Amino acid sequence: MSVRALSLAFIALWLMLGLYFMLQGLELQLGSISSPGTGFMPFLIGVVLIGFGIMSAIPLLVPAPASEPERLPIQRLRDPAIVVVSMIAYSLALERIGFIASTGVLIVFLTWFVGRTTFLRAAIAGVLATLVCYVVFGLLLGVRLP
Amino acid sequence: MTQVEALIYGFGVAFEYHNLLLCLAGCIIGTLVGVLPGIGPAGALAMLLPVTLSLPPVSAVIMLAGIYYGAMYGGSTTAILINIPGEAASIVTTIDGNRMAQQGRAGPALAIAALGSFVAGTIAVLGLMFVAPPLASVALAFQSPEYVALVILGLTFLSYVSMGSTARAMMMAAAGLLLGTVGNDPVGGVDRFTLGMTDLGGGFGLVPVVVGLFGVSEILVNLYEKDSVRSFTTKIGRLLPTRDDLARSVMPVLRGSGIGFLIGLLPGGNAIIAAILSYAIERRVSKTPERFGNGAIEGVAGPESANNAASISCFVPVLTLGVPTNAIMALLLAALMIHGVLPGPQLINRNPELFWGTIASMHIGNAMLLVLNLPLVGLWVHLLRVPYNYLFPLVLLFCVLGAYTVGNSTFDLFVMIGFGVLGFVMRIAGFEPAPLILAYILGPLLEENLRRALVVSDGTFTMFLERPIALTLLLIAILVPLLSVIAPWFRRVASVVKTSAD
Numbered sequence: 001m002s003v004r005a006l007s008l009a010f011i012a013l014w015l016m017l018g019l020y021f022m023l024q025g026l027e028l029q030l031g032s033i034s035s036p037g038t039g040f041m042p043f044l045i046g047v048v049l050i051g052f053g054i055m056s057a058i059p060l061l062v063p064a065p066a067s068e069p070e071r072l073p074i075q076r077l078r079d080p081a082i083v084v085v086s087m088i089a090y091s092l093a094l095e096r097i098g099f100i101a102s103t104g105v106l107i108v109f110l111t112w113f114v115g116r117t118t119f120l121r122a123a124i125a126g127v128l129a130t131l132v133c134y135v136v137f138g139l140l141l142g143v144r145l146p
Numbered sequence: 147m148t149q150v151e152a153l154i155y156g157f158g159v160a161f162e163y164h165n166l167l168l169c170l171a172g173c174i175i176g177t178l179v180g181v182l183p184g185i186g187p188a189g190a191l192a193m194l195l196p197v198t199l200s201l202p203p204v205s206a207v208i209m210l211a212g213i214y215y216g217a218m219y220g221g222s223t224t225a226i227l228i229n230i231p232g233e234a235a236s237i238v239t240t241i242d243g244n245r246m247a248q249q250g251r252a253g254p255a256l257a258i259a260a261l262g263s264f265v266a267g268t269i270a271v272l273g274l275m276f277v278a279p280p281l282a283s284v285a286l287a288f289q290s291p292e293y294v295a296l297v298i299l300g301l302t303f304l305s306y307v308s309m310g311s312t313a314r315a316m317m318m319a320a321a322g323l324l325l326g327t328v329g330n331d332p333v334g335g336v337d338r339f340t341l342g343m344t345d346l347g348g349g350f351g352l353v354p355v356v357v358g359l360f361g362v363s364e365i366l367v368n369l370y371e372k373d374s375v376r377s378f379t380t381k382i383g384r385l386l387p388t389r390d391d392l393a394r395s396v397m398p399v400l401r402g403s404g405i406g407f408l409i410g411l412l413p414g415g416n417a418i419i420a421a422i423l424s425y426a427i428e429r430r431v432s433k434t435p436e437r438f439g440n441g442a443i444e445g446v447a448g449p450e451s452a453n454n455a456a457s458i459s460c461f462v463p464v465l466t467l468g469v470p471t472n473a474i475m476a477l478l479l480a481a482l483m484i485h486g487v488l489p490g491p492q493l494i495n496r497n498p499e500l501f502w503g504t505i506a507s508m509h510i511g512n513a514m515l516l517v518l519n520l521p522l523v524g525l526w527v528h529l530l531r532v533p534y535n536y537l538f539p540l541v542l543l544f545c546v547l548g549a550y551t552v553g554n555s556t557f558d559l560f561v562m563i564g565f566g567v568l569g570f571v572m573r574i575a576g577f578e579p580a581p582l583i584l585a586y587i588l589g590p591l592l593e594e595n596l597r598r599a600l601v602v603s604d605g606t607f608t609m610f611l612e613r614p615i616a617l618t619l620l621l622i623a624i625l626v627p628l629l630s631v632i633a634p635w636f637r638r639v640a641s642v643v644k645t646s647a648d
Contacts, residue, residue: 003574003575003576006571006574006575007575007576007577010571010572010575010577011317014317014321017321017324018320018324021324021327021339024338024339028336028338032605033600033605034600034601034604034605034606035600035601035605036596036597036600036601037334038331038333038334038336038338039338040597041323041327041589041592041593041596041597042324042327042338042339045320045323045324045327045589046324048316048320048323049317049320049321049323049324052313052314052316052317052320053317053320055313055316055317056311056313056314056317059311072574076370076371076372077370079369079370080366080367080369080370080570083365083366083369083542084366084563084566084567087362087542087546087559087563087566088560088563090546090559091556091559091560091563092556094550094556094559095556103543103546106539106542106543107539107540107543110538110539110542111535111536111539114369114535114538114539115533115534115535115536115538115539116535117535117536125536125539126539129539129540129543130543133543133547137197137547137551141197141200142200143196143197143547143551144551144554145551146554
């Protein structure tokens with residue numbers, strides 16, 4: 001995938017969202033110009049977003065010079081993807097198994113698997129970081145942790 | 147109460163031992179955030195906002211302010227030593243600062259950055275003292291049209307001065323406004339776009355959104371770009387600048403302070419723009435512009451002073467008008483509101499301890515930062531040796547703590563992850579998150595005031611034309627971007643005329 005294709009896909013996503021908000025704005029009641037309704041702003045902003053979205057897309061749609069388009073190295077997405085999936089799993093587990101267990105596992109996993117350190121070092125870093133955070137935030141600063 | 151009396155009163159507040167400790171904590175955290183690439187002040191402020199919930203409002207603001215201007219000090223260390231801006235506003239410092247380090251002059255570069263920041267910080271705090279109270283008096287007359295005009299001006303300016311294309315920045319601002327409409331309608335209280343989720347009733351939480359866009363996305367980008375392997379081999383050497391260095395730096399520091407202070411006052415103005423503008427001006431006024439890019443100390447002194455001055459003067463709009471001009475000030479505004487302090491023109495009269503206490507703490511903080519960044523620079527340098535594969539899980543942990551603890555809700559964690567992914571895609575695709583976040587924050591203010599103005603003027607828009615401040619602000623918002631389109635055209639016409647005359 002090229003950067004240009006990603007930019008176009010990103011703009012397309014916002015154009016669709018703009019259209020959705022515009023249509024929903026109509027459904028929520030626009031009101032009148034002297035008494036704007038709930039849907040007035042979403043409609044207005046939807047129109048503005050679509051306008052600027054099209055303006056942003058035009059330079060990308062104009063045929064580019066013969067130069068090779070900038071490619072996105074997909075294989076490099078591996079680490080960010082692992083982090084995102086781990087965060088989702090962590091969010092699901094946090095209130096079920098508590099702060100210390102879920103955070104400890106998350107830090108050890110990320111330091112070991114994504115950070116590519118030895119498991120022993122990752123375990124030490126994970127346990128230390130979790131305990132220090134728990135003591136500082138949970139006990140000393142009185143932040144409520146599950 | 148005269149300004150001097152008020153400042154003395156402020157020092158009384160700032161010198162209370164817990165405020166002094168929190169100011170120091172803010173400065174240390176700020177320097178840490180500034181030094182370490184991958185954590186910006188916006189993300190750090192959002193992460194630490196929940197920690198301040200148990201503090202009195204004045205102590206919370208003193209600490210949060212310290213983090214922000216502390217980050218401006220610390221950012222230069224990384225920029226000079228390893229050619230990576232510790233935070234975005236130090237990007238210009240990499241040009242000549244790192245060049246000086248390569249020439250074995252890292253010490254003087256660091257010293258001038260710290261001294262310039264100190265002078266600029268002090269000048270800006272003095273400016274803040276004298277500008278904010280009269281501006282607050284003027285702002286008492288502000289009504290809906292003025293607020294609408296101010297928000298439009300802020301969004302236009304920010305989009306206009308953003309790094310990439312203006313259309314893209316405006317698109318992101320519109321996207322931010324759109325996301326700001328999610329939740330209760332600020333006028334009628336009707337639920338919009340909540341998809342039946344009660345958690346979305348109040349819209350997306352500001353803290354998870356900021357932590358996602360500025361904290362999580364930064365980590366994802368760093369992991370994607372694999373710039374985690376940082377080689378730090380530079381020797382700092384002698385710290386003290388030579389007499390020639392000092393002589394060359396005096397005017398850039400003073401000019402940078404002035405430019406930074408003015409830019410910070412503008413809606414949409416921020417420390418990055420101030421630093422870039424200062425660099426451009428220093429190069430323009432220099433008798434030896436060819437030295438720039440090759441280790442000119444003026445290229446460090448000017449921008450570093452400018453970004454510090456801007457980071458302080460941007461408190462003026464938020465404290466006097468209740469209108470934040472960047473994401474960091476929006477977080478400060480959120481902190482004030484969480485603490486039950488109503489920001490706006492009345493703040494100085496209603497909460498003098500907060501206003502003057504914060505100002506006095508900035509003077510103290512500036513002095514603390516000079517000590518933290520000059521004699522103790524070696525300490526921060528050691529932190530740069532911490533490998534990123536140990537650092538990023540910790541930063542992620544702070545993101546989680548910040549996003550979760552503000553509302554004790556896992557829903558906020560999902561919002562943070564969602565905005566983290568959004569921020570990642572935006573950055574890879576070449577879109578800036580700053581206009582989005584500012585628009586997201588200002589959206590409800592814009593909607594509420596625009597709808598009110600339309601109701602009052604019976605939908606005629608005459609209120610905007612009849613009120614001079616609103617009209618002036620709107621004209622600036624229209625004319626400045628328009629001039630940027632017309633000016634190159636005029637230049638082209640002029641060159642054609644000149645060629646034909648020749």
